[in-house]
Amino acid sequence: MRVSVSRSGGVTGIPRRAAVEFTMRGERTADDDAWAALYRAARSQSGEFADRGGPGLVRDAFQWTVRLGRQRVDVPDGTLTGPLRELAERVLAQGA
DSSP: OEEEEEEEETTTOOOEEEEEEOOSSSSOOHHHHHHHHHHHHHHHHHHHHHTTOSOOOOTTOEEEEEEETTEEEEEEGGGOOHHHHHHHHHHHHHOO
């Protein structure tokens, strides 16, 4: 599974992008298991953000785009919470 994140905006306006790939089925490492569990939690939460009708831009705030496989979720920083935020931040911190 591939998860990619981009975060743009903020005071400096410098975008950051990263992605991770992990195995959901078959032979997996402990790290794959951790990513898969976080992915599942974030995926179940992502519908909350899809129902909001698109992002609301706030001056100098970050805007997040999270791709969970084929699903794309655009979320303003102030409303990104829970497992989806945890996944997005972890991808930016540990992804390539």
